Structure formats: structure tokens, C-alpha cells
Amino acid sequence: MKVTKVETLRADRYNWVKVHTDEGIHGTGETHPASGTAGWPKAVLGGVEYCADYLVGKNPLEIEKHWQHMFRRQLFRGGSDLMSAMSAIDQALWDIASKAAGLPVYRMLGGPVRDRVKVYVHLRGQTPEEMADDARKRIAEGYKALRFYPFASLEGGMPESYQAMVRMAVSFMKAVREAAGPDMDIMIDVVNRLTPPEAIAIGRALAEYGLYFFEDPIEPDNIDAMADVARAMPVPVATGERLYTIYQFQELLKKKAAAYIRPDPSLAGGISQIKKIAGLAEAEYVGVVPHNPLSPVSTAVCAQLCACIHNIAVQEYTGTEWQKPKRDFVVEPLKIKDGFLEIPDRPGLGIELNEEALKHYPPRPIERPIAYNLDGSLRDY
Numbered sequence: 001m002k003v004t005k006v007e008t009l010r011a012d013r014y015n016w017v018k019v020h021t022d023e024g025i026h027g028t029g030e031t032h033p034a035s036g037t038a039g040w041p042k043a044v045l046g047g048v049e050y051c052a053d054y055l056v057g058k059n060p061l062e063i064e065k066h067w068q069h070m071f072r073r074q075l076f077r078g079g080s081d082l083m084s085a086m087s088a089i090d091q092a093l094w095d096i097a098s099k100a101a102g103l104p105v106y107r108m109l110g111g112p113v114r115d116r117v118k119v120y121v122h123l124r125g126q127t128p129e130e131m132a133d134d135a136r137k138r139i140a141e142g143y144k145a146l147r148f149y150p151f152a153s154l155e156g157g158m159p160e161s162y163q164a165m166v167r168m169a170v171s172f173m174k175a176v177r178e179a180a181g182p183d184m185d186i187m188i189d190v191v192n193r194l195t196p197p198e199a200i201a202i203g204r205a206l207a208e209y210g211l212y213f214f215e216d217p218i219e220p221d222n223i224d225a226m227a228d229v230a231r232a233m234p235v236p237v238a239t240g241e242r243l244y245t246i247y248q249f250q251e252l253l254k255k256k257a258a259a260y261i262r263p264d265p266s267l268a269g270g271i272s273q274i275k276k277i278a279g280l281a282e283a284e285y286v287g288v289v290p291h292n293p294l295s296p297v298s299t300a301v302c303a304q305l306c307a308c309i310h311n312i313a314v315q316e317y318t319g320t321e322w323q324k325p326k327r328d329f330v331v332e333p334l335k336i337k338d339g340f341l342e343i344p345d346r347p348g349l350g351i352e353l354n355e356e357a358l359k360h361y362p363p364r365p366i367e368r369p370i371a372y373n374l375d376g377s378l379r380d381y
Contacts, residue, residue, distance in 0.1 A: 001025070001100065003060050006052035006089065008045050011358035012325050013366055014295045017048055017088035018353070021060055025099050028353055029091030030297040032084040032266040033366050047085030055089065061100065063093045067272050083244040083267055090270025091301050091349070099348040106307035106343070109275060116340040117306040119317035120145035120187060120212075126152055128175035135179040138319065144339035145185035145212065145314055148176060150202075154191070154369040158379060162198065169202045177209045185314070187238070189215035193371055193379045196229050203233030212314075213238040213260050213289075219380050223248075227257035236260060241291035244268050249277045253284045260313055264291035265301045278309045287313030296321050296330045300344070300351040303334055307343045315341060328357040 005020040015031045031044045051070045058066060070086050071077060098105045106112055121143045125131030135146055150169040151159060159165040169188070176186060188211065194202065199217035206214070213236040217229055220242045230237040236259035243249055244267050252258055263277050278288045288311050290302045299321060306312045320326055321333040331352045335342045344350025371379035 001060060001096075003055050003058055006048060006055060008048050009353065009355065009358060010363040011329065011361040013364055014329065015044065015088075015363075016295075016297060016353060017085070017092050019055070019060065019089065019092040019096060021096060023100075025096050027060070027092035027095030027097075027099070028297055028349065028351075029088035029093075029095070029270065030266050030294055030301070031088040032080075032264060032294070043081035044084045047082040048089065050082065051085055051089050060093050060096045063090065063097060063272060066093065067269070071269075078245050080242075080244050080267060083269060087264075087266050087268065087270035087273075090272050091265065091297075094271045094304075095348040102347050104307075104343075104345055104347060104350055105271065105304040109271075109304075109308045112307045112343065113310050114307065114312070114343075116337075116342055117303060117312070117315045118145060119143070119315045119336065119339060119341050120147045120185065121317055121319040123148035123176065128171045131172055132175040132179035135176050135184075139180060139184070142336075142338040143319075145187070146176065146180060147187040147189055147215070147316075148172065150188045150190065150206075154371070157372050157374065158193070160374060162201070165198060166201050166205050170205050173206050173209045173211075182210070185212040186210070187212045187215060190217060191380070192216045192219045192242070194218055196225055196232075199229050200232045203229075203235045207234040211235040215239065215262070216241065223251050223255055223257050226252070227255040230257050230259070238262055238289055241267075246273055246277055246280070250280055253280055253286060256284075258286065260287045260289045262289050262291045262316075265305065266294060266298055267291075271301065271305060274305055275309065278305075278311060282311045287311055289313050290315060292316040293318060296326055296333045296351060297349070297353065299334055299341070300349040303341055303343055304349060306341070317341065325361045328354060328360070330354055 001021050001023045004022050007018040009016045013033050017029045019027045094105050098108050121138050123134045125134050150172040159168050215238045238260035239258045240262040241264050263274050265274050292302045
């Protein structure tokens with residue numbers, strides 16, 4: 001079997017890679033759309049083309065060999081754009097290999113360690129009351145874990161003062177906890193926007209509400225600073241969605257900067273590398289919570305990984321898989337039942353793109369909301 005073509009597909013804000021072979025078996029993977037200049041995927045698509053120059057004509061079943069070649073054939077390694085391209089190609093190659101074997105990906109990686117995958121769902125609301133209402137709605141749908149942003153909006157300014165920031169976070173957390181009850185797993189995500197003192201103050205203020213984890217409390221670049229925050233807060237820290245090599249995750253783990261790591265299969269090297277990163281975390285008694293804000297293809301990749309990785313803690317799930325446009329992107333999304341993602345038993349990733357439907361959703365850039373301080377200076381994107 002040989003690779004004949006590596007194709008890119010785009011719709012709405014999502015980007016996929018399709019790898020074709022001379023035996024008619026194809027594989028699909030997803031790049032991370034937030035990589036690339038200003039959220040446009042041009043840099044990532046260039047990375048796909050760069051990798052395709054190497055891959056076409058090769059045996060798609062030699063996945064580890066190809067991963068190492070794509071990573072090491074560049075003098076200056078890494079970079080989120082190329083790693084995102086490699087991640088999608090790696091996913092597609094595992095899809096091909098598993099289809100050729102007639103098995104789901106997780107059986108190619110050692111077989112299942114669980115029967116289903118617990119997910120947490122994103123809550124939405126601009127006031128504590130709206131967030132609490134959404135929590136009640138999601139609980140009624142069967143979800144057993146909830147995550148939310150503890151400020152009024154991802155867009156616009158942050159709260160007007162340090163104490164106002166703490167009070168707002170407490171007001172959202174109190175409302176959600178009261179709506180959810182004492183036994184619900186609840187997480188918050190502040191999208192790397194806080195300074196270390198702010199994060200520590202908010203973590204301490206929310207400790208009484210029993211946070212499952214506090215996600216991305218500060219900017220991700222200084223792992224020593226993240227470790228300081230993790231030591232100072234009485235709640236577990238989860239981070240890692242913006243890291244993209246196994247070496248960065250090793251540093252994060254060795255410095256004990258997180259109780260949970262959040263590798264993104266569409267950024268941190270695909271299925272091949274996430275399995276290795278999870279092994280590093282297992283040795284440190286750290287849970288793995290794969291990052292998954294993307295399309296149903298990414299969800300399918302996460303389901304395969306969660307099925308065969310022992311130290312998965314919980315899986316991110318946006319709760320929009322059965323809504324347009326995502327519902328149209330695949331022939332059939334994976335099923336959720338009672339707050340758990342069902343693991344597919346079909347060969348490959350267990351999901352197929354609906355390419356005809358993609359034509360109805362023109363590509364558009366990622367427009368990340370901007371957060372400002374009162375003096376007009378930027379918070380982290």
C-alpha cells in the first residue's frame with residue numbers, strides 16, 4: 001500500500017486532512033484551526049503540504065517512522081503550525097492502518113481499558129443565573145461533569161478591579177454549585193488570562209466549592225511560574241492545551257506544575273504522541289484530560305485514545321456535536337449516553353466526514369475574543 005495524495009478540506013472554522021492510498025483506503029485527521037497567523041489556517045496548510053512532499057509514495061502503515069521523519073527533517077523542530085499539520089496526518093495514518101486491519105484504532109494500541117468515557121460539558125451564560133440555568137439543563141440531559149468560564153464574558157474587558165474579579169468568580173461558582181448539587185464534578189477555565197497573584201486569589205476563594213480542577217490559570221509559556229501557582233493554590237491545576245511537544249510536557253510534569261495535563265491530539269503530535277505523553281503522566285500519577293474544542297473528528301480521535309489510556313481522568317466535550325454545523329460534518333457523530341461518550345467499534349476512527357455537507361459551510365477564520373484591562377492593555381488571548 002502507498003500514499004497517493006494528501007488532501008486538505010475546510011468548512012466553517014474547521015480544517016481536516018484526508019490521506020489517500022492506492023488501495024482505496026483513506027484516512028482522516030483534524031488540524032487545530034487556532035494555529036496559523038491570526039487564526040487563518042494558511043501556515044498549517046503549508047505544513048500539510050511540506051509533510052505531503054515526504055509522505056506521498058510511502059507505505060502508510062509505517063506510522064512511527066513517518067512521524068519521526070516529518071519531525072526531524074526540519075532543522076528547527078516543532079512550532080505549532082507544523083505540529084498541527086503532523087498531528088492531523090498522524091491521525092489519518094492511524095485511521096488507514098486500523099481500517100486495513102479491520103479494527104478500531106484503540107485495539108491497535110493495546111485494546112480497551114474502559115467501556116465508555118466520562119465527559120465534561122461546556123456551560124454558557126452571561127450571568128450567574130444564566131450559567132446555573134444551563135447547568136440544570138445539562139444535568140437533566142445526563143451530564144455528570146460541568147465546566148465554565150467564571151467571568152461575565154470571554155469578550156471585552158475583565159472585571160474592573162482585583163477584588164471585583166474574585167467576587168465575580170465566586171458568584172458564578174456559587175450559582176453553579178448550588179444548581180448542580182454537592183456531588184457534581186465542576187471545573188473552571190480562565191483561558192490563561194490571569195496573573196499568578198490573581199489566579200492564586202481566585203483559587204483560594206473557590207476552594208470551598210470543591211473544584212475538580214482550575215484550568216489554565218496563567219499564561220502557558222513559563223512552566224516554573226505555573227508550578228508556583230499550582231503549589232500555592234488549594235485546588236488542582238489542569239494545563240497543557242497550548243503545548244505541542246513531548247519535551248514540553250516532560251518539563252511540565254517534572255516540575256509538578258499540573259495535577260491534570262491537557263494535550264491536544266490536533267496539536268501535540270496526534271495519536272502517536274498523545275499515547276507517549278500519557279505514559280509520562282502515568283509515571284507521575286497525573287491524569288490526562290485531552291483537549292477537544294473542535295469537530296466530531298477530533299472527538300472521535302479522543303474517544304480512541306481514551307479507550308486505551310489508563311490514566312484518562314475525564315474528556316472535554318463541547319456539547320454541540322448534534323447541533324449545526326458540526327452535526328452536518330460527519331455521517332454520524334459519536335453517541336453520548338448518561339454523560340458518557342460511547343466508544344465506537346467500527347474500524348478506524350469510527351467516523352467519516354460528510355464531504356458533500358462541507359460545501360455548504362464556507363471557511364472562515366478563527367476570531368479569538370480579546371480581553372482588555374481598563375487601561376486598554378491586553379490580557380492573554
